[in-house]
């Protein structure tokens with residue numbers, strides 16, 4: 001049987017949802033989120049190939065292997081390594097196939113580096129594609145479709161190093177009906193949402209559970225926007241979770257702020273163990289929200305909406321973006337004050353990026369303000385848009401400084417206190433930790449990292465201990481927030497400012 005080596009390439013700089021801080025403190029490299037892309041493609045390919053996987057979040061790909069085919073996927077932050085791997089394996093006689101979000105949206109960039117290029121989703125074209133590859137006469141490119149998710153196979157988690165995956169991943173839907181100007185998800189996966197049948201979701205969950213995962217990311221583009229479907233699914237998750245013999249599972253996902261309108265959905269989510277959600281808040285500045293067509297956030301009391309979610313026992317992690325043309329000169333102060341007044345400890349601070357294929361990309365290109373796209377992968381705060389009123393370097397430094405201010409231990413502690421006071425009034429989320437099930441190497445390393453905070457940040461540690469005494473039901477949620485704090489501090493330390501910002 002021919003051989004296929006599927007690789008999830010390393011990112012070129014540390015990511016918000018990375019685990020570099022765990023490796024730094026424990027020497028254990030782990031995947032903060034176990035990779036669903038290579039395990040899904042492996043399931044499609046295995047009838048035709050002997051398949052091996054490498055997730056470079058855990059360990060670098062084996063460069064001494066000489067497979068017939070190497071499969072590479074990735075997002076914009078992975079492109080430099082993706083191209084480096086392609087060059088290496090082609091130079092040593094393997095053929096390379098590329099797909100995934102970046103290859104789909106930026107085909108011209110990757111075309112010179114691969115023998116076969118896949119654009120779009122693979123479920124429907126998988127059998128034809130892998131049969132042709134195995135028989136040695138593939139086309140040079142394939143265009144995927146937007147398949148029904150009942151076609152998505154059970155991922156090949158048996159091939160993945162699960163002991164080093166902290167959080168399992170499972171996708172229950174694709175697409176999002178909103179139309180934010182900067183979003184490439186809707187270009188890649190569409191605005192008409194497609195849903196995986198509930199029984200298929202539960203079958204994938206059974207498999208993740210058998211592999212040892214007790215925390216699972218429902219990696220949908222927008223889990224909550226179709227509230228009827230979300231209620232049906234979380235009710236099924238709650239029933240499933242109620243009869244787990246070896247500890248219950250907790251879930252995290254991504255959604256939009258409109259979820260705060262529906263107390264029933266929030267209650268059902270919390271009851272199912274869905275105790276963390278990422279919400280793209282982006283900015284409190286109304287003109288910037290309108291500019292970027294984030295209509296679902298316009299005209300709301302965003303603090304009140306966030307508080308309503310947290311009050312149900314669901315931690316919010318939020319996106320914060322600066323760099324909109326409508327941002328006023330004082331946007332950095334506005335953003336800092338907004339987040340310091342919120343119950344959101346962890347905020348993903350970003351500079352607005354124009355991803356290829358988005359309306360934003362087309363607009364800034366028309367305006368002559370598009371910079372070298374490869375800049376995007378160089379640091380967490382780098383963008384590829386020429387700001388209207390600043391030099392690029394100065395603007396990036398201001399973004400980094402905003403992040404630094406929000407992650408000063410005292411400032412973070414203040415937000416943690418607001419969070420605990422709100423979430424503490426709610427009921428206890430389900431335990432993320434198994435009561436009897438397997439404790440993976442990833443979880444052990446994560447816990448060792450957490451315990452380092454006692455000596456690294458003694459004041460914040462003490463403050464958190466006091467919060468646990470005052471709000472005992474918030475303890476597990478607080479621990480999750482603190483490791484994310486450590487990751488952000490490590491990213492800041494490793495990415496010093498380029499220019500001095502007064």
Ligand code: SF4
Nearest residue numbers: 176178179180183221
């Ligand atoms: S809500 Fe999120 S997924 Fe949906 S269009 Fe906006 S940025 Fe994209």
